[in-house]
Amino acid sequence: MSDYIRVCDVEKYYGSGSHVTKAVDRVSFQVEKGEFVGVMGASGSGKTTLLNLLATIDQVTAGHIYYGDTDITELSENALSEFRKKYLGFVFQEYNLLDTLTIEENILLALTLQGGRKKEIDEACGQILGLLGIADIREKFPYQVSGGQKQRCACGRAMVNRPRLLLADEPTGALDSHSSQTLLETFTDLNRSMEATILMVTHDAFSASYCGRILFLKDGKIFHELVRGPKDRKVFLQEILDVLSLTGGELTVQPAAEL
Amino acid sequence: MLAKLAYRNMKRSARDYLVYIFTMTVVTALMYAFGSLIFENTLPRYAETAGILEMMTGLATFFIVLIVAWLINYMVRFMLEKRSSEFGIYLLLGMKKKEISRLYMRENLLLGGTAFLFGLALGILLRQVLMAVLFAMMRMEYRLGVSFHPGTLLTTVLCYAGCYLLALLRCRRKFRKMNIHDLMNAKRRNEEIRERGEGIKRLLLPLSVLFIFAFWTVFAVLDNTGEIVLFLVGLVLTIYLFYVGVSAWVICYVRKKGNAVYKGQNLFLLRQFASKVRTMQFTMGTLTALFTIALLGASVALMFSDYENTVLEDKFPFDVQLYSPEVQEDFADEMAVLQEQTKVLEARRYHIYTDQSNQVNAWMLTHLRVWGTMFRKEDGTPDREKIEAELKNGGAYCASDTYMGLSDYNALRAMLGYSAAALGSDEYLIQVKSRLAGEVQGMAQDLRITDRWGEGTLSCAGICADAFSQDGHNGGDYVIVVPDEVLGRMQLYYSELAADIDGTVPADLGERMNKTGQNPDRLGVYAEAELRPNECYGSDMIIAYAEDILVRDNLIPAAKYMLASVIIPLFYIGLVFVCVAVTVLSVQQLSDSAKYKFRYDILAKLGLERVQIHRLIRRQLAAYYLCPAVLGIVISGKMILFMSGRFVEATGVPVSPLSFFIKSILLFFGIYLVYYVVTYISFIRNVDER
Structure with a gap:
């Protein structure tokens, strides 16, 4: 399906008068259904701002963002809440799990907020716990499990309602290399098995190599785009590193031993 | 720096x-x-x-x-x-x-x-x-x-x-x-969050509820110090363990996935509540204790203040009233002081009589609610021995029954502005305190008062419950009014003088009359020597004021002063305790709102609207605020109802015992509401802050 998500001439300015910072500067791109898109860029390149705009957490200064036929820049605050609940899932670097709830309950809450019958909720929850391999720690509290497990729980919570788009902001940022790899494989699985559309912001080339397409951001503008196509992941990683070397090598690369 | x-x-x-x-x-x-x-x-x-x-x-x-x-x-x-x-x-x-x-x-x-x-x-x-x-x-x-x-x-x-x-x-x-x-x-x-042994801890909730239930049923019949101490220790334990039980119960419910968990934001609310109560269980217990004490204090203060507003005026219907145990007393010295210091409109000297029996006294001791079963044997019959001992040493009633002639009675009624009473030559009238009017309805059937010839008996013409100074002056609790002719068969018992004064009296009038020497303070005498047989105070228990010389304008402020010394400190304690308790609750919540702001951010990201989050916070705060308050109300409720019941019985305040309880709850919920609203507003501000 084409035109699944369309970002048209989006701008976001901060500050006023002579101190205006252009965080996002006339950015346009499209995301197809079932795509796994990465956004890369150095610190301050505007990638998180872009993600926040897509996530409806922040408002654009100018431009439009269409999800299908819906222009989210035109929606009221309450309509946006409803939209978030129905169509979006989030995974953040700092997990953002509720500390008073167990792993299972964190996922359950996302379902109960949507409403639904007990049996359906339990089924959906059990399914996603199994899919992400965290069923055995379902009764543990976030502080009792590892970072990787927390992040998988966050993924579970984001995916359990089958959102139109999964937004991930540096999801591997706080994870060790092994957990990162597991998580990225989880993303790939979700992308394939559930046809989840994923938009991931990262400054890590290794993480980005799992994506199908990568947008490179610099000073708020898209300056390059890479498509993986049928290429092997290692080849794709090399391509990413080549692009990064052009930008001055500000971005991080996982040690070669782990590739 | x-x-x-x-x-x-x-x-x-x-x-x-x-x-x-x-x-x-x-x-x-x-x-x-x-x-x-x-x-x-x-x-x-x-x-x-x-x-x-x-x-x-x-x-x-x-x-x-x-x-x-x-x-x-x-x-x-x-x-x-x-x-x-x-x-x-x-x-x-x-x-x-x-x-x-x-x-x-x-x-x-x-x-x-x-x-x-x-x-x-x-x-x-x-x-x-x-x-x-x-x-x-x-x-x-x-x-x-x-x-x-x-x-x-x-x-x-x-x-x-x-x-x-x-x-x-x-x-x-x-x-x-x-x-x-x-x-x-x-x-x-x-x-x-530590969760261990929740299944066992959960049992503390039904146990606490059971204890509170037992407390409600048994409290009124606790009668020795050992039992009371035991119950109080149990109560303190219950207050603290209740919260361990509540949080464990909620945790178990959530773990068991009860139906409520699947509705909207309940899962979040229940977990929040359980974890907060768990980390604050000791503090919550202390807050409950504070609320209990505050409610008790305020209720007692309200009882006394109600007494002051309703009953006190009726306690001293005459401007001046004097008592003397001597039947020959002419009150000349006191009259001299009165006439010198005030403008006496009318003064009447009269006697209280006795027929030397104690059938009315015995009836009162065996029938009034205040005395309960104190003067009855186990089979329900009057315990003569105990009654005799009470009449000799107790002081509630005189040793023998007290009577008054109709002419004296009507003269005194006129002085008070009441209409005159009419009695046939073979009739009598029971004059009692207003709080006893309902209780003495059956008295007439049991009384046998002989007529002036000593042959027939008088019949009861009715019961009168106007305020009539019946704390030892016109009898204790009661005086039987008979036609003057019947008095011929009776003995003079003690002397009284009632006076109607124009305008106000000097603040030290009572003292001046006391200095005439013949009327030493009766309470002083009581402490030093045996009670005289013709002395009594009536059955008022909690507040009794007995004196030979009653000067209304001197006594009411003095009585109010004494009442104030009970009311004011109790309100003071109640007020401070409630403020302290709600402050702890509020500060806890507000610091949480800053520390755990992220929780609400996550909920917003999960798609909860701002209005929904606000409603969630309102519910969450209400649960925290209500929990210790409700437990405090349940525990203090029994004590207050019991005490106010006794108070109403003993003092005759014309209100329902429940009213003190409800009034003090309203008072505290007023303070509560202020703190709740302030906390809610600040909480929302903290959470909405970007």
């Missing part, structure tokens, strides 16, 4: 702990205003009651200082915990522990000092209000005037500073023991 840092930190703390500062200001104001009652009591003194108000206020202040010390200690430690990672950074930067602890002390002294100064200003104002209320209660004019007594100030400062220093010294010890790692991790530590 340190002073600057301390000042900045204080400014920040003040914003974070506004509710606490507000309460400390109010507490200081209350301490000052009530303290002034001890040191600058400008109310007129009454010989018998001198020092009571001071003593009672002092006692209340003692309890209040204890609880305020707890609040300050709690808050100082709470703030320390909240800011431990900040202190860890100071240590990391090379500050010495001593310097940091000094910085923290300085901050707190600044904070406390500010609240104290505001409180003092408010206190001086509040003192005026309090004195004006007291003077109005005693129907005296009060002139506004700002006064400043060093004693009051010194006590307030000492109480306040003592509490603060104690708390800070304890903190200093804590500082000395801490290391950087502990400080940096102190915050993280209390976030861990």
Whole structure:
């Protein structure tokens, strides 16, 4: 399906008068259904701002963002809440799990907020716990499990309602290399098995190599785009590193031993 | 630099702990205003009651200082915990522990000092209000005037500073023991939720409920100290264990995935509630105890204040009334004083008679609710021995029954502005206190009063319950009114004089008449010697006022003064306890709203609308606020209902016992509501802040 998500001439300015910072500067791109898109860029390149705009957490200064036929820049605050609940899932670097709830309950809450019958909720929850391999720690509290497990729980919570788009902001940022790899494989699985559309912001080339397409951001503008196509992941990683070397090598690369 | 840092930190703390500062200001104001009652009591003194108000206020202040010390200690430690990672950074930067602890002390002294100064200003104002209320209660004019007594100030400062220093010294010890790692991790530590043995802990909830139920059923029949102490210990345990049970029960419910878990935000609410109650279980228990005491205090205060407003006026219907045990007494000396000091409109000297039997007294002792089954044997028949002993030594009733002639009765009624009573030659009338009117309905069937020829018996013409000074003057509780001719068969018992005075009387009229020498204070005599057979006080239990010389205009203010010395300290305690309790709740919630703001951010990201989040917060706050209050109400409820039932029975206040309970609950929910709304607004502000 084409035109699944369309970002048209989006701008976001901060500050006023002579101190205006252009965080996002006339950015346009499209995301197809079932795509796994990465956004890369150095610190301050505007990638998180872009993600926040897509996530409806922040408002654009100018431009439009269409999800299908819906222009989210035109929606009221309450309509946006409803939209978030129905169509979006989030995974953040700092997990953002509720500390008073167990792993299972964190996922359950996302379902109960949507409403639904007990049996359906339990089924959906059990399914996603199994899919992400965290069923055995379902009764543990976030502080009792590892970072990787927390992040998988966050993924579970984001995916359990089958959102139109999964937004991930540096999801591997706080994870060790092994957990990162597991998580990225989880993303790939979700992308394939559930046809989840994923938009991931990262400054890590290794993480980005799992994506199908990568947008490179610099000073708020898209300056390059890479498509993986049928290429092997290692080849794709090399391509990413080549692009990064052009930008001055500000971005991080996982040690070669782990590739 | 340190002073600057301390000042900045204080400014920040003040914003974070506004509710606490507000309460400390109010507490200081209350301490000052009530303290002034001890040191600058400008109310007129009454010989018998001198020092009571001071003593009672002092006692209340003692309890209040204890609880305020707890609040300050709690808050100082709470703030320390909240800011431990900040202190860890100071240590990391090379500050010495001593310097940091000094910085923290300085901050707190600044904070406390500010609240104290505001409180003092408010206190001086509040003192005026309090004195004006007291003077109005005693129907005296009060002139506004700002006064400043060093004693009051010194006590307030000492109480306040003592509490603060104690708390800070304890903190200093804590500082000395801490290391950087502990400080940096102190915050993280209390976030861990431990769930172990919830299935067993859950049983504490039904057990607590069972105990409270038992408490409600058994409380009224507890009759020895051992049982009462045992029950109180059980109650204290119940209060604390209840919260362990509640949180365990909620946790088990969530784990078992009860149906409510699947509805909307319930899962979040239930978990929040369980974890908060778990981490605060001891504090919640203490708050419940505070509410219980506050409600008890306020209810008792309301009982006495109701008494003062409704019954007191009826207690002394005559302007002046005199008693003498001597039947020949002509009250000449007293009349001389009266005529010299006042304008006597009418004065009547009369006698109370007796037929030397005690059938009415025995009937009263065996039938009135106040006496219960005290004077009955196990089979229900009157216990003559006990009745005899009571009539000889008890003092509620005279040794023999008391009678009055119809002409005297009607003359006295006329003096009070009542219509005259009519009796046939073979009739009698029962004149009782109004609270007993309902209880003596069956009396006439059991009485046999012989007529003037000693042949037939009189029949009862009715019961009259107008206020008639029946605390030992016109009989104790009752007097039987008979036609004058019947008195011929009876003996003179004691002498009385009632007078109607025009205008007001001098404040020391009673004292002047007492100095005539023939009427020593009856209570004094009671303490020293045996009770005279023709002396009695009636069955009023909680508030009894018996004196040979009753001067209404002197006695009502004195009685009000005495009542005030009960009412005021109790309200004082109630007010401070409730404020302290809700402050702890509010500060806890507000600091949570800042610390756990992320929880609400996550909910927003999960798609909860702002309105929904606000509603969620309202529900969450309501649950925290209601939990200790409801338990406090349930526990104090039984005690209050029991006490007020007895109070109404013993004093004849014309209201339902339930009314005191409801009124004190309303009073406290008023204060509660203020704190709830303020907390809610600040909570929302914290959460909505970007």
